Amino acid sequence: MTMRIVVALGGNALLRRGQALTAENQRENVRIAAEALAPLADGNDLVVTHGNGPQVGLLALQEAAYTEVDEYPLDVLVGETMGMIGYMIEQEMGNLLPFETPLATVLTMVEVDAEDPAFKDPTKFIGPVYSEEEAKKNAAEKGWSIKPDGDKWRRVVPSPAPKRIFEVRPIRWMLDNGAVVIAAGGGGIPTVYDREGHLTGVECVIDKDFCSALLASEIDADVFVVATDADAVFLDWGTPDQTAIRRATPDQMDAYDFPAGSMGPKVEAAQNFVRASGKRAVICALKDVAAALRGETGTTIDPEVADVELVRA
């Protein structure tokens, strides 16, 4: 039976921790991701979304290093990363799929609320680490918000909630015609309506899992998959009692706390999708996506679970 599947690729799926952000490393990782995802396209509708954290950071550094032209705003840089990463995913997926499979990478603009409280409390780290002194100098000169990250400082930008994805109809048309679609890269280009009613870019980044979950419900996906580097959502992670959540409802997941910077937003995005759609979401390792869709591994958040199913790791 045909399923409509949205898979969100984590930043770590595109660049392993500690790897240099070279084109070759990115392409190698994209190839590994494509090998995991291409089988899903067989008989199903497939949308691939992706993060862009390391890439948008790199572009910001390159911009800053070339001082002849003022730095470009984040909306434009996010657009650039969609072209960079979308291209690699489209090409590597195309190399694995039957030649006649159509593929399309669709630039994605996302409306956020100019009154979103996130604009008053920037929390998302982007770009490199600085000493406190450097960071404060940049903050003064460039109007950045900065926060400590461990013993260093970094720029932080707001991460408001996605309200509307503008390209939902084109994405649906492509899926209806059998295309594999790459969309919502980096959480989408953040935009707001200004006082004159014009859509314009805004200096922030949107969480790619929240954006992907919204896209999944807007295109009536049957399942939303968050592909990451963890095998599942764990309780007591890193302790002798470490336990994987195999299946739970969104409400059952509410009973647990997950780290704000990593698993927390993935769980919340998955809950959002399940609550909006009545369908299921899966959080799993990239290599396990096919098995996790069969319920054999990973964590499935499903509206119809009697009791939380746990698996001792």
Place this chain on the structure above:
Amino acid sequence: MTMRIVVALGGNALLRRGQALTAENQRENVRIAAEALAPLADGNDLVVTHGNGPQVGLLALQEAAYTEVDEYPLDVLVGETMGMIGYMIEQEMGNLLPFETPLATVLTMVEVDAEDPAFKDPTKFIGPVYSEEEAKKNAAEKGWSIKPDGDKWRRVVPSPAPKRIFEVRPIRWMLDNGAVVIAAGGGGIPTVYDREGHLTGVECVIDKDFCSALLASEIDADVFVVATDADAVFLDWGTPDQTAIRRATPDQMDAYDFPAGSMGPKVEAAQNFVRASGKRAVICALKDVAAALRGETGTTIDPEVADVELVRA
């Protein structure tokens, strides 16, 4: 009557000569272009393609300025410019069109022939000018081909002919559903099949007018428009005898010579489209596109012209 129109925006439509390549300048020029093009979407299918010469040059400079990571190849940079420029065009067109008009920017990969003679004779200037000494140093260190450009030197890359556009079907589906499509930015991402049959990027750039003409014939466009900063194709340009060609067949155009670096490729691309499709092509100033489509100004290349029509400027 509904027409399917492909408009190729010249690099000068996105950045006027001598302007700094800031995000603000680009956006202002994109807004002007959108004002000229938005009326065409009313009742017609519209595809907007665009150049990326200045932008890909800027990205290459930014890359070179940030030395922590090796420079990215041209295929990836072209992908980035599609995201950057496509975003601005989509947003500014959207601000002028009725809210319900769907828009979509589609990443475009183009196959070129690895045996194209252009690979043996790089001719397309990209990036900044250098002294002869700097240029030769770069050539030795980076394997660049370089050529004199006036009294300075620049990097040159091959500019092979586009053979196949991979995203033709998705672009057609979007047009069939009434979307305004932005595609084939910067002539498309150049790709070749390697010996294992894998599609991969290749270090060159494709002429955006040739690529746009191919796209126009592949999607059965009724008219292909090259929007530039010249009012028409002229004979004896810059002399007292300066004369605009108002209408001519592709064969009649063959009788004239046009400058290789500027009007020549535009005329050849327009001829290619008319010969392949039996439909007409228009070369005109961006601001005049609507009038030129009515035959009132610009140059129309049309298979059915008895005698060349000339207009003394």
